[in-house]
Amino acid sequence: TPLEEAIKDVDVSGVLRYRYDTGNFDKNFVNNSNLNNNKQDHKYRAQVNFSAAIADNFKAFIQFDYNAVDGGTGVDNVTNAEKGLFVRQLYLTYTNEDVATSVIAGKQQLNLIWTDNAIDGLVGTGIKVVNNSIDGLTLAAFAADSFMAAEQGADLLGHSNISTTTPNQAPFKVDSVGNLYGAAAVGSYDLAGGQFNPQLWLAYWDQVAFFYAVDAAYSTTIFDGINWTLEGAYLGNSLDSELDDKTHANGNLFALKGSIEVNGWDASLGGLYYGDKEKASTVVIEDQGNLGSLLAGEEIFYTTGSRLNGDTGRNIFGYVTGGYTFNETVRVGADFVYGGTKTEAAANHLGGGKKLEAVARVDYKYSPKLNFSAFYSYVNLD
Template identity: 40%
Template sequence: MKLVKLSLAAALAAGSFSALNAISLEDAIKNVDFSGQLRYRYDTGRWDGSKNNAGISAQGNIGGQQDHKIRARLGAKADIGDGFKVFGQVQYGPDNNGGYGAGSTTATNRTFDLRQAYLQYDLADYATSFTWGKQEFTSIWTDDISSMSARATYTGIEGLTLTAFAVDSFELDSDRPFYDIDDYTNATTTANSVGDFLFRQNFYGAAAIGSYDLGGSSLDTQLWLGYLNKRAFFYALDVVYGLDIDQDLNYALQLSYLGNSVDSALKDKVHSSNLGNMDPESRLGTTANGANETLIANGNLINLMGTLKGYGFDGSLGGVLYGKKGKFTINRLDDSFLAGGREIFYVKGSNIMNSFGQNTFGYVKAGYTLPSDLRLGVQFVYGSTQAGDRNIGNAEYYGGGDKMEAVVEASYNYSKNLNFLLWYSYLDWKSDKGVESANGAYEDAKNTKDTVRFQAIYKF
């Protein structure tokens, strides 16, 4: 190959002619769709009670006081021709700036992270679409957790969507099972944590999602199957039957079942011989007869909810059952499930992702939306977590006891892009055998938590 050396002047001239052939910015973005989100949150939550201990002091959806959290997302999807599209999304945050003491200054050293970057190929003639790369993994077990994955979707049958997926890895996020396992064990490093062990393998699965108009009523169904390699087999069914009572009044009945069968490798990892090495008052330890055992069981979650909407009013009544006494169970792969309440399904024991104990809760939600798009609502959840006897006397550490949460909330849709949300939560937890008294006996401990969130979110 013959090398040609250009003088500086010639090089500048060549660059000038290249610039003349460049695409203008207007033409470059003609086939690009932009999307974005800017979210501000003010959170504050505090446990109270003379018998509260450090084991639960940070439990809940909101653990800090006077936290200002900012999250920004910007995405762009470009049509590059022949059915191919590319999508990229960057994210800033969530930035957490305390409102008092150390850390109260605004962070300036956080950069944008690449949250999504994937290639999409659409076969319009066959109603099939493929995506590869870093993308949100939405499913019945997750909400918006990011993943390195591939997905194929078929929509050629009216009312039915078929999808298959393969996930190589999930993002390291605090809203996933066993992230707080250090509350139960001294496995403080990521390499030794149960959360890292759970997500270390690939996840494969498929789903059939149907939506049918029955003439005056509707039926929406979801059937999901998934296998987390050498960890667990997941299966789930969701059925929603909707009935139009009149033109402005609708009733819907929803039944959800999420189950799984855990693999022997996960049973061996979540074992009392591995996790029972903290101090005697807080370790998972052995059973009452002194035997070691696995501390994880197959998960089963059942949620039944009826919802009535009409004339500005909306109301829901339901119940949810999940977990097993004396065992961990995996119920979801992130924290997006909220049957009712704002805090109760994040608390130890009743944590919706990895509960410890048998949970039974009933809930009611009601709200009224004014013509100005201002909605005022209330929520009430009551039930219990039966943690079981770990032969250590401190059931509070595992989240056992009666729990109640009351919520008042207000939301305002200023426009289709801008929404405001404000809610206050009062959580009451009467734990079983929670505190040792002076004479050595254990008695119930009552803990309460007050939590406030204000949120403003703008989307385009």
């Protein structure tokens, strides 16, 4: 078969990212190994995706990934340039247009409400069925195992988020995990002159917990060109009997955010409540889940006691954000997050106290395919 014929139905996409990371800590700063403790690190991430129709109704997908960190100073002054590509995702999709249903089977990024949906979200091997036969409603069911835990490290539930070489010292300890099963209903409807987007998620992770989540957002235009959005979410779980003990508690998170946009200006006001002051609990499975639209700041939700993916502490936070976008390309903005973590008076329960973060941001959208961004974050823990 000629090369031109072989590749004519192949779609190629990908991401190329360079990130410069560095962090400085006051000598009295409480140990928080989850925060940005890099020293002039150069981080390279590249993903190349190939998708091809291989038969009627069948498509194959493969993703190659490159992820390396070149240290810039001190003991981290090393180079990982020799690190090669590896196959991160590999799956087959069958689509039946008559019933508006797709079946995706293989090694794939899960993209759940409890996992990161960006380029480095949790990958597992499994099957997902997606149906769009009802107008405005997407129904999905999924099952997965063989999670790519090494890629996530401390971002995955059950792994350590404190400075220790013993992962079992993680606040939320998981001795073993089983299969993950779940379903979701995601809607998008025109309502009262605006857009209403509800979500319902259910999942059972064997030997861990039964997870449930509800998210709803409503957007509309009020007065003269003022875009207004209100979003709220509740995430909870009921622990498996193996974890339902004196050191673990069921997790609950309540979040609410309102935002406006007008003539290039944008602002938001929001808050969160989650966690248990005496026992370890979690509200997501990996990193901060797919909750970015309900969070602010960069580092504060990674501090000890406040991590969403397993920690000990009752957390209450409020935040405001604001910014201005010039010519639809350059945005200058800031976040301010304030709150605190309450823990019981025990030596092994770190992370309690008042917490504050202030962030300055600049984002430049050079073109639809090229973006530049930078932020400076200041975190204070009392």
